[in-house]
Amino acid sequence: MEKIRVTFENNELIEVPKMTTLLELSKKVNRKYPILLAEVNNELRELHNILDRDCSVRFLDITDANGFRAYQRSVVFLMICATKDVLGVLSRVRVEHSINKNYYCEIDDENVEITESLLNSIEDKMREYIESGTMIEKKPLPTDEAIQIAEQFGLYDKMNILKYKRTSNVNFYKLGKYYNYFYGQMVLDTSRLRKFKLSKSDSGFMLQFPSSNAPGDLAELKSVKKITQIFNESNRWSRILKISTVGELNNAICQGNLGDIIRISEALHEKKIAYIADMILEQKKNIILISGPSSSGKTTFAERLCIQLRVNGLRPHVISLDNYFFNREFVPLDEFGKPNFENLDFLDVEQINKDLVNLLKGETVEFPTYNFITGKREYKGNYKKLNSDEVIVMEGIHGLNEKLSADIPRANKFKIFISALTQLNIDDHNRIPTSDTRLIRRIVRDSIYRNYSAQNTIDIWPKVLKGEIRNIFPFQEEADALFNSALIYEMCVLRQFVESGLFDIDRQCKEFVEARRLVKFLDCFQCINSEQIPPNSILREFIGGSCFHA
Numbered sequence: 001m002e003k004i005r006v007t008f009e010n011n012e013l014i015e016v017p018k019m020t021t022l023l024e025l026s027k028k029v030n031r032k033y034p035i036l037l038a039e040v041n042n043e044l045r046e047l048h049n050i051l052d053r054d055c056s057v058r059f060l061d062i063t064d065a066n067g068f069r070a071y072q073r074s075v076v077f078l079m080i081c082a083t084k085d086v087l088g089v090l091s092r093v094r095v096e097h098s099i100n101k102n103y104y105c106e107i108d109d110e111n112v113e114i115t116e117s118l119l120n121s122i123e124d125k126m127r128e129y130i131e132s133g134t135m136i137e138k139k140p141l142p143t144d145e146a147i148q149i150a151e152q153f154g155l156y157d158k159m160n161i162l163k164y165k166r167t168s169n170v171n172f173y174k175l176g177k178y179y180n181y182f183y184g185q186m187v188l189d190t191s192r193l194r195k196f197k198l199s200k201s202d203s204g205f206m207l208q209f210p211s212s213n214a215p216g217d218l219a220e221l222k223s224v225k226k227i228t229q230i231f232n233e234s235n236r237w238s239r240i241l242k243i244s245t246v247g248e249l250n251n252a253i254c255q256g257n258l259g260d261i262i263r264i265s266e267a268l269h270e271k272k273i274a275y276i277a278d279m280i281l282e283q284k285k286n287i288i289l290i291s292g293p294s295s296s297g298k299t300t301f302a303e304r305l306c307i308q309l310r311v312n313g314l315r316p317h318v319i320s321l322d323n324y325f326f327n328r329e330f331v332p333l334d335e336f337g338k339p340n341f342e343n344l345d346f347l348d349v350e351q352i353n354k355d356l357v358n359l360l361k362g363e364t365v366e367f368p369t370y371n372f373i374t375g376k377r378e379y380k381g382n383y384k385k386l387n388s389d390e391v392i393v394m395e396g397i398h399g400l401n402e403k404l405s406a407d408i409p410r411a412n413k414f415k416i417f418i419s420a421l422t423q424l425n426i427d428d429h430n431r432i433p434t435s436d437t438r439l440i441r442r443i444v445r446d447s448i449y450r451n452y453s454a455q456n457t458i459d460i461w462p463k464v465l466k467g468e469i470r471n472i473f474p475f476q477e478e479a480d481a482l483f484n485s486a487l488i489y490e491m492c493v494l495r496q497f498v499e500s501g502l503f504d505i506d507r508q509c510k511e512f513v514e515a516r517r518l519v520k521f522l523d524c525f526q527c528i529n530s531e532q533i534p535p536n537s538i539l540r541e542f543i544g545g546s547c548f549h550a
Contacts, residue, residue: 004051009058016051023047023188026059033061033215034192036070037185042512046138047188061215065462066185066513068101068212074136074187075196076103076429079207081178082125087112089178090154094428096204097231097421100222101212103431104231106204114205119198126196129176133191137174146170149179157427160247161524183430183521202228227421230482234423237268243488246426250526253492262532265487269538273301276416276481277308283480285414286391287356288316291399291475292418293468295441297485297538301418302395303548304536314391317384321396321404323368324348328375342467344398348377353407359386360412397468400475417479420486426524435465437486440518444497445542454501458511485538492528497543 002018006025016025022045026035038045039058044066051057060067076095083093092108107114141149143165149172150158158181162170172179173186187193197208197218211219238244241264243252252261280288288305292298306316324347325331331346355365364385368377386392398404400415420437439461446452476482499522502515533539540546 005054006051007056009056018052019050021047022049022051022057022059025051025057029059031059031061033063034187035059035061036067036187036192037064039066039513042507042510043516044185044513046185048138062210063212063215065212066517068209070185070187071193072101072103072209073182073184073430074190075193075207075209077136077173077175077180077182077186078126078129078190078193079105079122079196079198080180080429081175082122082129083107084153084178085125086118086121092154092428095207095425095431096235097423098431098433099206099224099227101219102209102221103207104201104204104228105207114200114203116200119200119205123198129190130193133189134176135189136186138186139172139174139179140169141172143168143170146172146181150181153179155180155428157245157247157429160245160251161427164247164250164524164526166523180429181427183426183524184517224477226417226477226479226482230421230484231423234421234484234486237265238423238488240264240268241488244423244425245428246424246432246524249424249488249492253489253526253528258489258528259532261489262534265489266534266537269485269487270304272483273304274308274311276483277305277312279481280309280391280414281312281314283414285412286360286386287405287408287413288391288393288416289399289405289413290393290395290416290418291397291401291472291479292485293397293438293472294464295438295445295542296419297441297541298395298418300536300538300541300546300548301416301483301485302393304538305416306393309391309393313389315387315389316391316393318393318395319367321347321352321394321398323370323377324352325370325377327377342397342464342471344401344403344471347396347398347404349404349406353405356392356405356408359384359392360408362386397472400478401471402475402478414481415479416481416483417476418483418485419476421484422486423484424486424488424491426521432491432521434486436518436521437490440491440494440498440522441542443501444494447497447501448542448544453504454498454515455505455509455511458505458514461514487537487539489528490539491522491525493530493533493539493543495522495525495527496529498522 003015004018005015007013022038037060041055062068062071080093084091094106094108096104096106147159147162172181195210199206208218211217243249290298290302302318309316326348358365364383366379367382367384368379371378422432422434422437425431443454443457446457502519505512505515530543535545535547
């Protein structure tokens with residue numbers, strides 16, 4: 001029997017019969033948690049796949065980002081099938097948004113009341129599938145046939161997205177008697193999906209997943225009322241535009257409605273920024289602190305807020321918290337011995353508080369500028385005195401952390417949290433993670449403004465996310481106002497700026513897996529040019545042409 005050589009991630013080399021499945025190979029590996037997927041030569045593969053040549057293999061469980069996504073995706077499919085068992089084959093479940101990696105879902109039927117009893121029935125059905133170890137089968141189908149099957153199972157949202165597929169075949173998944181289309185890989189069978197919970201929430205329910213850091217426990221159901229309000233607001237905006245899925249967005253573009261989509265989206269942004277400016281005026285705040293994760297559009301938002309503050313008769317002065325960095329030789333190091341610029345200890349918090357206190361006393365303060373070339377803080381005569389009609393606008397990732405401005409009375413401060421909380425889903429069951437929107441924005445911006453490759457940006461992104469979890473998200477509920485910078489049309493624009501960089505990543509690089517995932521995601525969107533995007537749009541911060549900066 002012909003043999004092939006397989007190299008594991010620890011460089012262990014073994015020989016196995018040609019045509020061995022990944023499932024058979026996985027039995028030679030000891031893991032604490034069930035194996036869900038594999039990387040074969042830096043490409044994601046499901047466990048039913050066979051090996052027909054020499055290759056490298058890395059098995060993924062729930063502690064890996066791609067393994068976790070497959071787990072979430074598979075549990076969603078399981079939940080949908082169980083719901084159809086309970087409520088009927090045409091019942092429609094929508095995954096609305098994610099909170100702490102758990103999903104908020106709704107059932108689109110005004111005659112169905114979400115009760116604990118109903119959720120228990122659905123969960124019981126899910127457990128039946130798990131105990132039987134039902135296979136989740138991949139079914140390659142001609143696109144026309146797939147659209148017919150989608151209609152048969154009431155998956156009208158899938159019909160919308162599938163008609164824009166450029167390929168003649170698509171991969172459906174089958175669990176029991178049910179078919180569905182999912183963007184991304186699935187686990188092999190339901191026996192690997194034992195940890196989840198359904199619980200009532202608002203007018204829908206939460207689908208709770210294991211914690212990726214502690215898979216034996218469920219991810220915490222955090223109370224995030226303000227973030228939930230922003231998602232609800234974004235859903236209202238989607239209804240105004242009559243676009244809640246990528247399929248509906250593509251329909252609107254193909255019907256010639258792109259101009260209206262852009263104008264209404266930008267107008268909704270401007271209206272919300274004006275509303276925040278009105279709140280600041282009415283509450284007589286004079287220290288405005290803006291925070292948000294990477295690529296949320298903080299810089300452009302601050303500029304646009306200042307315009308609305310001027311409309312209200314106030315005179316804002318923008319101060320970047322980055323100007324208060326300590327000199328580079330005093331920067332704390334991370335666990336890898338590299339400078340940790342996201343650590344609060346890198347900011348001269350004492351000086352920040354001293355300057356703000358003196359401003360509130362009516363004194364003149366000289367604000368610093370940080371020289372990123374020399375790594376030193378400099379003073380160049382930037383003096384400010386806070387008059388009765390003036391406000392200080394400070395922008396930076398630690399803006400909401402009370403330690404940053406501990407000496408300033410809360411009554412003087414107005415805190416704003418900004419993020420790109422994507423209101424658009426691919427379809428009813430395939431979410432667009434907020435972090436994906438920001439990653440794609442950052443790849444584009446890094447390429448245009450910093451001469452960084454897509455590979456470099458993808459490489460550092462996990463570290464960026466880790467810093468946000470520690471330094472930004474714990475404080476988001478302390479904000480007085482939240483702003484969602486996501487634009488419903490932006491992926492259609494960003495696609496043309498990012499694809500070449502993603503395709504340029506070599507197959508041998510570890511970033512290749514993530515690049516291919518993003519390429520597949522972007523392929524869902526119709527591509528549009530950027531000519532109609534106004535120069536003050538937050539999107540211009542990433543693609544260029546902004547009226548606020550070069």
